[in-house]
Amino acid sequence: MNDRATTTLDQVARQAGVSPSTVSRILNGTAKVSDAKRARVEAAIAALNYRPNVMAQNLARGRSMTVGVVTQDIASPFYSESLKGIEAALADTGYAPLFVSGHWNEADEIERVALLVDRRVDGLIVLTGMLPDEILLETAERVPLVVTGRQLAAPRVFSLDIDHEAGAHTATLYLIGLGHRRIAHLAGVQGHPDARARLAGYRRALDDAGIAYDETLVVDAQFNEEGGVAAIEQLLERRTAFTAVFAANDQSATGARLALYRRGIAVPEQVSLVGFDDLPGSLYCTPPLTTVRQPAYQIGRTAALALLEMMDGKPAPELSLSVELVVRESACAYSQP
Amino acid sequence: MNDRATTTLDQVARQAGVSPSTVSRILNGTAKVSDAKRARVEAAIAALNYRPNVMAQNLARGRSMTVGVVTQDIASPFYSESLKGIEAALADTGYAPLFVSGHWNEADEIERVALLVDRRVDGLIVLTGMLPDEILLETAERVPLVVTGRQLAAPRVFSLDIDHEAGAHTATLYLIGLGHRRIAHLAGVQGHPDARARLAGYRRALDDAGIAYDETLVVDAQFNEEGGVAAIEQLLERRTAFTAVFAANDQSATGARLALYRRGIAVPEQVSLVGFDDLPGSLYCTPPLTTVRQPAYQIGRTAALALLEMMDGKPAPELSLSVELVVRESACAYSQP
DNA sequence: CTGTTAGCGCGTTCAG
DNA sequence: CTGAACGCGCTAACAG
Numbered sequence: 292m293n294d295r296a297t298t299t300l301d302q303v304a305r306q307a308g309v310s311p312s313t314v315s316r317i318l319n320g321t322a323k324v325s326d327a328k329r330a331r332v333e334a335a336i337a338a339l340n341y342r343p344n345v346m347a348q349n350l351a352r353g354r355s356m357t358v359g360v361v362t363q364d365i366a367s368p369f370y371s372e373s374l375k376g377i378e379a380a381l382a383d384t385g386y387a388p389l390f391v392s393g394h395w396n397e398a399d400e401i402e403r404v405a406l407l408v409d410r411r412v413d414g415l416i417v418l419t420g421m422l423p424d425e426i427l428l429e430t431a432e433r434v435p436l437v438v439t440g441r442q443l444a445a446p447r448v449f450s451l452d453i454d455h456e457a458g459a460h461t462a463t464l465y466l467i468g469l470g471h472r473r474i475a476h477l478a479g480v481q482g483h484p485d486a487r488a489r490l491a492g493y494r495r496a497l498d499d500a501g502i503a504y505d506e507t508l509v510v511d512a513q514f515n516e517e518g519g520v521a522a523i524e525q526l527l528e529r530r531t532a533f534t535a536v537f538a539a540n541d542q543s544a545t546g547a548r549l550a551l552y553r554r555g556i557a558v559p560e561q562v563s564l565v566g567f568d569d570l571p572g573s574l575y576c577t578p579p580l581t582t583v584r585q586p587a588y589q590i591g592r593t594a595a596l597a598l599l600e601m602m603d604g605k606p607a608p609e610l611s612l613s614v615e616l617v618v619r620e621s622a623c624a625y626s627q628p
Numbered sequence: 629m630n631d632r633a634t635t636t637l638d639q640v641a642r643q644a645g646v647s648p649s650t651v652s653r654i655l656n657g658t659a660k661v662s663d664a665k666r667a668r669v670e671a672a673i674a675a676l677n678y679r680p681n682v683m684a685q686n687l688a689r690g691r692s693m694t695v696g697v698v699t700q701d702i703a704s705p706f707y708s709e710s711l712k713g714i715e716a717a718l719a720d721t722g723y724a725p726l727f728v729s730g731h732w733n734e735a736d737e738i739e740r741v742a743l744l745v746d747r748r749v750d751g752l753i754v755l756t757g758m759l760p761d762e763i764l765l766e767t768a769e770r771v772p773l774v775v776t777g778r779q780l781a782a783p784r785v786f787s788l789d790i791d792h793e794a795g796a797h798t799a800t801l802y803l804i805g806l807g808h809r810r811i812a813h814l815a816g817v818q819g820h821p822d823a824r825a826r827l828a829g830y831r832r833a834l835d836d837a838g839i840a841y842d843e844t845l846v847v848d849a850q851f852n853e854e855g856g857v858a859a860i861e862q863l864l865e866r867r868t869a870f871t872a873v874f875a876a877n878d879q880s881a882t883g884a885r886l887a888l889y890r891r892g893i894a895v896p897e898q899v900s901l902v903g904f905d906d907l908p909g910s911l912y913c914t915p916p917l918t919t920v921r922q923p924a925y926q927i928g929r930t931a932a933l934a935l936l937e938m939m940d941g942k943p944a945p946e947l948s949l950s951v952e953l954v955v956r957e958s959a960c961a962y963s964q965p
Numbered sequence: 966c967t968g969t970t971a972g973c974g975c976g977t978t979c980a981g
Numbered sequence: 982c983t984g985a986a987c988g989c990g991c992t993a994a995c996a997g
Contacts, residue, residue, distance in 0.1 A: 309967080311992095315992060391724070410683070680974085
């Protein structure tokens with residue numbers, strides 16, 4: 292069946308003339324072993340090129356040494372950064388991440404979570420997504436859980452969210468400070484919690500500045516480049532004047548930038564543009580995009596670190612990450628035409 | 629220790645009043661079972677909300693139902709697409725991918741591969757990377773292997789490469805056809821096989837057109853945005869005239885585009901730009917980037933499909949993927965200044 | 966310090 | 982068609 296030579300712990304024990312438990316002990320440092328036997332065992336291990344079977348260890352220990360991570364799209368420029376942070380935090384801990392994608396689809400996510408639970412992951416990280424809180428709470432009964440992008444208060448849960456409203460408020464206020472009064476907003480997907488929060492921040496900034504909210508300046512947009520293109524086209528068709536655009540995320544900002552380019556509208560000379568997220572690529576847009584930085588890598592790293600604590604039986608730690616405006620070149624002072 | 633209720637197969641058997649093997653049988657469809665017992669077992673499964681312990685199944689079956697995937701950077705826009713293809717091909721096959729990053733570092737990769745082998749992955753996919761062929765061949769003795777970005781002829785190995793030389797040749801010829809004669813080349817990383825092949829394609833195109841190779845037009849560049857910026861600056865310092873740039877990958881092309889923007893050099897009016905890869909974002913550059921499309925998603929998908937075949941005991945399939953030039957807006961006909 | 970004895974939870978003969 | 986017995990490879994008491 293399996294033609295690949297695979298040495299077992301028993302074989303090592305036999306070769307070294309000791310019992311299997313002794314081998315196990317020196318492998319895990321579980322107990323003191325005489326130097327003589329230790330040497331013999333180590334020699335045997337080397338000679339046989341023995342490597343423990345992790346699956347068997349897992350079964351015996353009742354732990355899989357894996358943590359499940361449900362992201363929405365493994366190729367998303369934003370979430371990938373978080374995955375990277377998770378990967379880094381888990382490196383050399385013995386835990387391996389199991390990444391699965393939920394595709395912003397509740398049914399998919401439920402299935403993936405089940406898959407991970409069946410594989411007996413020792414912990415779970417859910418990056419945003421569409422799962423209802425109840426399912427998450429239910430899942431937390433079976434395994435330590437970390438969720439991002441939402442607040443969830445429960446015993447074995449650590450939730451990690453940033454203040455999208457404040458970020459949007461800052462961005463909009465920045466544009467206002469630059470002299471803009473007609474600020475369009477690409478509002479993301481209807482009903483998405485992040486979108487809702489960012490819109491709220493936008494509105495509050497307008498309020499603060501005594502600028503009336505004009506709904507013809509606000510348009511929904513998918514959270515991707517295509518959505519940005521479509522949104523700008525829609526805005527242009529409406530023939531509402533605007534001198535700045537605040538996009539609910541960098542990908543739609545990038546799409547917006549292209550749509551403006553296509554119409555021969557210069558950024559930032561004619562229209563200022565601000566995004567949200569600060570994707571790695573946003574620094575290399577032309578012009579480099581001014582945006583609200585969301586620490587995606589840190590989010591992932593922090594999530595993983597918190598999960599490690601929880602898997603260790605410790606309580607979920609406290610902390611908060613903040614967003615900040617990164618001023619680059621896609622927005623400038625409004626100048627009378 | 630473990631406070632989470634976990635039902636076992638034995639409990640289901642007891643509850644249904646049958647033997648564990650019967651439960652196992654109906655779980656795996658291994659043999660015919662009387663409808664009466666089947667119904668009882670299914671009821672018990674539902675009542676107890678039983679889910680098989682995958683770790684235990686794996687140990688018993690001798691298969692982990694996982695495939696290892698070593699990528700270089702989990703957040704790389706190029707490789708992420710391949711991961712996505714792998715994920716899609718593996719969906720609903722029962723196999724779960726285990727993604728690890730090698731960071732373009734031989735030592736890291738060796739360690740990661742060992743980690744995957746220890747976890748008893750049933751198959752392995754290595755996306756490019758720095759591993760010497762010997763190590764790969766050695767690994768292939770233990771597990772079915774698929775490698776991309778290189779040619780490796782061996783029994784249990786499937787290698788999948790695209791013709792970088794041809795792609796670069798096509799791109800360069802395209803620029804020549806547009807009337808360009810002074811075509812700079814951002815040559816990627818010294819010694820990288822892809823970089824070498826792409827440079828060769830560039831040179832062959834020049835030869836074909838009877839244009840002398842001018843080494844002052846060629847400059848090394850990291851395969852990222854920063855590398856593109858640096859390369860353009862270096863080129864500009866050399867004060868060699870050029871009317872077009874062929875970058876060895878899209879990320880460096882994007883960096884180049886920004887560097888040109890900074891110097892007030894218009895793309896494509898003053899300098900034409902062509903990249904390589906066709907990253908998802910390249911469609912949304914301003915201007916949209918003309919580039920050589922490398923089917924990253926397909927590569928991943930094909931790799932996974934081939935691996936599935938091999939894990940099934942079938943021989944490695946044959947096939948080849950091709951590159952194609954995607955003409956967009958970053959390059960145009962050369963016009964006398 | 967060390968060997969022996971039991972499992973971990975399930976798949977798979979092997980007899981019935 | 983079904984159950985009993987054994988084994989996957991390793992860890993974890995339990996005696997010595």
